[in-house]
Amino acid sequence: MVASKAVLQVFSRASPCVYSYDRGIYSSNSVLSPKSNVICIKNKGIGYTKWHNGLQNRLSVYGFRCGEPGDGDSHGKTSGNRLKFFICKCRGVESTGGLTADDGRRTSLPVNGKSSVPRSQDFEFTQQSKNENGGFASNDKSEASGAIIDTIDKAYSTSIEEEAWDLLRASMVYYCGNPIGTIAANDLSSSTILNYDQVFIRDFIPSGIAFLLKGEYDIVRNFILHTLQLQSWEKTMDCYSPGQGLMPASFKVRTVPLDGDDSATEDVLDPDFGEAAIGRVAPVDSGLWWIILLRAYGKCSGDLSVQERVDVQTGIKMILKLCLADGFDMFPTLLVTDGSCMIDRRMGIHGHPLEIQALFYSALLCGREMLAQEDGSADLMRALNNRLVALSFHIREYYWIDMKKLNEIYRYKTEEYSYDAVNKFNIYPDQIPPWLVQFMPDRGGYLIGNLQPAHMEFRFFSLGNLWSIVSCLATLDQSHAILDLIEAKWAELVADMPFKICYPALEGQEWRIITGSDPKNTPWSYHNGGSWPTLLWQLTVACIKMNRPEIAEKAVKLAERRISGDKWPEYYDTKQGRFIGKQSRLFQTWSIAGYLVAKLLLANPNAAKILVNEEDSELVNTFSSMISANPRRNRGRKVLKRSFIV
Ligand code: GLC
Secondary structure, eight states: OHHHHHHHHHHOSSOOOOOEEEOOOOOOOOOOOTTOOEEEEEETTTEEOSOOHHHHHHHHHHTOOOOOGGGSOTTTTTTSSOOSOEEOOOOOGGGSSSOOHHHHHEEEOOBTTBOSSOOHHHHHHHHHHHHHTTTTOSHHHHHHHHHHHHHHHHHHHHHHHHHHHHHHHHTEEEETTEEEEEOSBOOTTOSOOTTTTSEEHHHHHHHHHHHHHTTOOHHHHHHHHHHHHHHTSOOOBTTBOOOTTOOOSEEEEEEEEETTEEEEEEEEEEEESSSSSTTOOOOHHHHHHHHHHHHHHHHHHOOTHHHHSHHHHHHHHHHHHHHHOOOSOSSSSOOBOTTOSSSOSOSSOOBSOHHHHHHHHHHHHHHHHHSOOOGGGHHHHHHHHHHHHHHHHHIIIIIEEEHHHHHHHHTOOOOOOSTTOSSTTOOOGGGSOHHHHHHSOSSOEEEOSEEETTEEEOSEEHHHHHHHHHHTOSOHHHHHHHHHHHHHTHHHHTTTSSOBSEESOOOHHHHHHHHSSOSTTOTTBTTBBOBOTTHHHHHHHHHHHTTOHHHHHHHHHHHHTTTTTTTOOSOEETTTTOEEOTTOOSSBHHHHHHHHHHHHHHHOGGGGGGTOOOOOHHHHHHHHHHHHTOGGGOOOHHHHHOOOOO
């Protein structure tokens, strides 16, 4: 830090300005809601105490009691049918092995809205003026200038990383004195906080990975165990309860006064399963990300005791059972409503969106790896294996498009009634949008966004494609082809800021009908073709997996030019990603963490293993037997009915 700051001060006109700022942890004085979930008690000012009479009274009203997350059996054996309400006996800050609250809350933050890291433009100016002044005219001198520029670049990048770490720590949320997550955005300039002061499950994933890669495991362990307790909460919306196993979209730590005791407060975890979210969207991706993070935690820390706990095993099973439950589906893909993932409002992605399928596949593989082999789980294992095969077959066969496939679709016959139909989903060739004819490169391809009867969603959805590479849902060739397409379409998908959430934007009548005239999702903004820096980390994992890290490096360099100076926005607007998003939060935590994870992984590509799934040879064999039995190669009905047990 010292070295990098010194270099910055010499070469930049904008000297870094650092000051200490205490944003504090989130706390609110709002009254304890009857649906509040996990509780601990602390004395105002002096730390944490044991049970209080008032709380004990309340305990008897609600009739619950369980051990703290560290007990290891609250989920399964001890608590039996999983309790509605959880109480943790608080341990003081000193008892946590990792960071203290104070460590986390003190940070250097921008002064008067100015970032403490100078923008890269300042360096470019400095470099240019050196040349103009004739300082480095000869070859030797240009070599010297090259070395200096390299040093400046490195120092600049290090300085951004340092700022990012400070900001990430400033976003940490504490529960009973222990870190358990990071808030979505730490944007004090925003007048409407909405729910950005909450810990979102999906938003915490890059934060968690960054902490894991840094060797700070406590926060991730706490997050995993506390969110697991929330899973059991009985959630209702207008008298209806979604399935058990659902993980919340987000939660909040409330510090509330303790009944009848002015000198004490209690921390309460208050989850939102979508019943308060804008549009009341169900967070299908939360549980899937939770499983992925749990596996990464075990792989990175070497501590397998968390995934082996009875309550954690039960939690994994509940999530998977919820996903594998029978419904009316004809397809192995998961059927969900609009807004059930990162795109959490109406954007025409209801049905079988790719992002959910990639996370589902990944969670099935991670779950299979972590589930204890025991008699009671044989049925689940069988269902899981069958689903893995069917899902990968379905996506690889029917979601894939490239020039060749597009040409096939262009010449499709329609209205085929038979088991052996080639155009199974009755896609009308006129659906091929004009933009796609231009967009599809000769080399490369991608997985479409969604597939329904008579409807192929041709928009390119980044997270779904990137995670299909990471999870092995896409074949090796398809994975390379997706990266080929990203390289070929850099100007469209990256332009000035990585990475477009989807391409292209919905415009005009289409925007009106599909988004419901959503003013936040106007063309090339937010979910509708906006550019999201957080996607850098998924891009980096995918590139490292395919041994093509240079693509991610290029994207990270591009982001570094602006991201800190722009105060770490949530997203950028316009086709080129040139403007900070109209309603974008600043100091968005997953923009910060996404950048950090990308940097950490590029510096140590081997570490990407904690996230990557490898191709399973048994699955491949089963898959190839299905491919050769494909109706396009005259598959009969009997083969379709076969059940595959791996
Ligand atoms: C927005 C994003 C969602 C994210 C949330 C909090 O709603 O669409 O994916 O989790 O903000 O950052």
